[in-house]
Amino acid sequence: MRLKAWKGPGAISNMVGKKVLVLGGGFGGVQAAISARATLDASHEVKIVDRNRVPHLCGMNPLLIVGERDTNKTGRSLGRLANRGINFVEANIDLIDTSAQNVATSVGTLDYDYLVIALGAAYDWDAVPGARDAYSFYDFDYARHLRRRLSRLKRGKIVLAAAKPPYKCPPAPMETAMILNWWARRNGIRKDIDISVYIPEPGPLGVAGKEASMRVRSALSSRGIELVTSAGVTEVSADGREASFADGSSTTATVIATVPVHKLPNVVAASGISGGKPWVPVNKATLETSSPNVFAIGDVNVVPSGDFAIPKAGVFAAGQGTKVGEVIASRITGSSEPEPYAGVGFCFMAYSGGRSATVGGQFLAEGGPDTILSEPTVSGMKSKDRFERDWRSFKI
Ligand SMILES: Cc1cc2nc3c(=O)[nH]c(=O)nc-3n(C[C@H](O)[C@H](O)[C@H](O)COP(=O)(O)OP(=O)(O)OC[C@H]3O[C@@H](n4cnc5c(N)ncnc54)[C@H](O)[C@@H]3O)c2cc1C
Structure with missing residues (x-):
């Protein structure tokens, strides 16, 4: 399929173009890039780097192992982000240098004004x-x-x-x-x-x-x-x-x-951004790390929630990506900073091939997490199917 050229959300501004660099093209990174791009015009660059051109949706694995999902239909190609004005670079990320504001990759060094670390959890x-x-x-x-x-x-x-x-x-x-x-x-x-x-x-x-x-x-x-x-x-x-x-x-x-x-990816640990902690600490309202204009979202970070932390799940990574994209765009355009991140999200929990429940809620509610487990239903499974389709077409 030939993709239409991306025209951008508006006319090119006089502002000096900024570079938004997103590391990782999973749930969080893709949403951060889409969210920033939705506001920023074409004078600003939004780039995403991943070593894997076609990431797979792990959430399909429980049904995939029993033959209920097609192994050829669990991935999405990051190259398709070009039609949204997002430049995809297929490369391994070797070094993150927040003082020099650049990232060394297997295809060269990339510099940035705003960095989003969305490299997930390593095994x-x-x-x-x-x-x-x-x-x-x-x-x-x-x-x-x-x-x-x-x-x-x-x-x-x-x-x-x-x-x-x-x-x-x-x-x-x-x-x-x-x-x-x-x-x-x-x-x-x-x-x-x-x-x-x-x-x-x-x-x-x-x-x-x-x-x-x-x-x-x-x-x-x-x-x-x-x-x-x-x-x-x-x-x-x-x-x-x-x-x-x-x-x-x-x-x-x-x-x-x-x-x-699960562990912090080596390249993130070596960057010092976690301060030696198991996961990257962030400001829970903006997902910003201790380094200004460097954000960490999704599985790579830790956001405390009551006695626990926000679960490592794609829905939260995606929600954090959306928020960080808004924060970065507001800083670049000089508009007011968006509402703080609310920690809202639901995961599907299938009980069979035909019924699914959801579990989730608001994890940063005042007084602690406010969550609910729904009953497993047929319509819950239809929502899960839709979620998977939406993910494959970059709606999530
Ligand atoms: C069995 C299973 C079931 C799940 N079910 C659900 C579910 O129902 N709902 C839900 O919300 N979540 C579910 N999850 C969790 C979900 O998959 C993760 O939480 C989510 O993918 C995290 O998103 P992320 O963006 O933080 O990281 P990831 O999606 O892991 O993306 C990180 C990306 O960084 C890239 N990367 C890492 N290191 C480098 C490097 N050095 N150089 C270049 N690229 C690099 C990787 O290739 C990857 O594409 C499930 C997970 C599993 C394993």
């Missing part, structure tokens, strides 16, 4: 011995591998095992277990398949409150899914058939799929 596959060679549903290639294994599975035990918080999309292990239950029932093998979920937290979905946590527990137990809490996975045996946990227990299984340990 430390070696933090849990054996995890690298075990199964997982937290990465597209691992999910495709697990899909092939499940397509041949007729009996045995499946263990989903998270290592330690924080990890992306906290409902994902429970959601995946319920989807596996639905898949096994549909294939007539449920009586021959055991499903267990091990999580490091004292209960599922703690960030959404006690009531939501209890409801998820009972949803799992009514489906015959074993939930073991305060039991982060510490090791997977070399043959991938035995997992050990932080509570001293261990189990054997046919398929062990882990949620890997």
Whole structure:
């Protein structure tokens, strides 16, 4: 398809052109670029850098592993952002230098006036011995591998095992277990398949409150899914058939799929922007780091919310991207700064291939997070399908 040339939101201004550089083309980075571009005219440059031209939507993985999503339809090409006036650079980001205001990449050095760090969370596959060679549903290639294994599975035990918080999309292990239950029932093998979920937290979905946590527990137990809490996975045996946990227990299984340990990407840690903290601290109203006009959004940052932090989820990364785009545009154009970031967002939590709930709310409400877990419904699944389509066409 040939793309129309981008004309910009208005006439070219007399202002000296500014450079807005966005690192990472995931949920957060794309929304930051789109949001800034929506206000800034063509005299200003909006550039996005990612090593991956076609990022995949991880939120599809739980359905992808049971054959309910097409592996060719889980990505979107960042090159298509050109028709929105956003310049995409396919490159590895090697060094972020906030004092020199530039970023070294595999295709050269890029300077900036405003920087958005949206590089997500990296996986430390070696933090849990054996995890690298075990199964997982937290990465597209691992999910495709697990899909092939499940397509041949007729009996045995499946263990989903998270290592330690924080990890992306906290409902994902429970959601995946319920989807596996639905898949096994549909294939007539449920009586021959055991499903267990091990999580490091004292209960599922703690960030959404006690009531939501209890409801998820009972949803799992009514489906015959074993939930073991305060039991982060510490090791997977070399043959991938035995997992050990932080509570001293261990189990054997046919398929062990882990949620890997998440960490700050090395290039972000090396930049010093996190001040040695595990994630990048930011001003929660503007998502600005300790370095002026340098912002960090999405999984790479930490935004405290009551006793927890805003979950690492695409909806929050996207919401933060929109806010940061507005903040940057207001600073460039001299208009008044937008309302503070409110921490609002909902994640889908599918209970099967046909029904989905949502969990979320306002995470920066006065008096602590104000969240709700809805009932799983058919219309919830239709909304999830729409969300995936919208993501692929850059509406989210
Ligand atoms: C199984 C699963 C289910 C999920 N379900 C949901 C859900 O239902 N709803 C939801 O909202 N979220 C969900 N998530 C979470 C969601 O995918 C993430 O929270 C979201 O992608 C974070 O967005 P981000 O922009 O911060 O980072 P990312 O989307 O991870 O983007 C970071 C980008 O930076 C690039 N990058 C990193 N380092 C470099 C480098 N050195 N050089 C160049 N490029 C680099 C990467 O290629 C990547 O494209 C799920 C995640 C998983 C794993």
